[in-house]
Amino acid sequence: xxKIISLNSVLYLIDDVYDPSTGTYKNSAIRKLEYVNNEWKxxxxxxxxxxxxxxxxxxxxxxxxxxxxxxxxxxKLNLENNTLSxxxxxxxxxxxxxxxxxxxxxxxxxxxxxxxxxxLMFQKELVKISDFQTKFADAQK
Numbered sequence: 001x002x003k004i005i006s007l008n009s010v011l012y013l014i015d016d017v018y019d020p021s022t023g024t025y026k027n028s029a030i031r032k033l034e035y036v037n038n039e040w041k042x043x044x045x046x047x048x049x050x051x052x053x054x055x056x057x058x059x060x061x062x063x064x065x066x067x068x069x070x071x072x073x074x075x076k077l078n079l080e081n082n083t084l085s086x087x088x089x090x091x092x093x094x095x096x097x098x099x100x101x102x103x104x105x106x107x108x109x110x111x112x113x114x115x116x117x118x119x120l121m122f123q124k125e126l127v128k129i130s131d132f133q134t135k136f137a138d139a140q141k
Contacts (some may be wrong), residue, residue, distance in 0.1 A: 007059055010034050012045075014054045028053035030067060030077065045082045060113040073105045088136065092120075094127060101125060 011033040029047035056068040073089025110121035118132040
């Protein structure tokens, strides 16, 4: 288990099977743990194989669950039918303090939401995008 978060007394976690001899992930899964009738009920919501792996999970302010599939992008997990839909995997261009950073949402390692802001952690950069919904909508035009 590499990550655990909770919402409404339910735990959500990333469960990885990593093979150190090959340096790859054999399996990566998002699981839900609920304590029901004095027992833990474990449900696999979604899983990935063939080297794919989930590096982060988080809820936004609307309690929607987001999943980072490292190297693929940020996905939204529908908790009613356990399907992933792409949230963003596009190019990201940032200008801060006279410096330009060009990267891709595919390289996000962690994501957090706070109000209307999104925080993205890359390998060496932490990026805050204020009012991200408006900015993402404007970028699609």
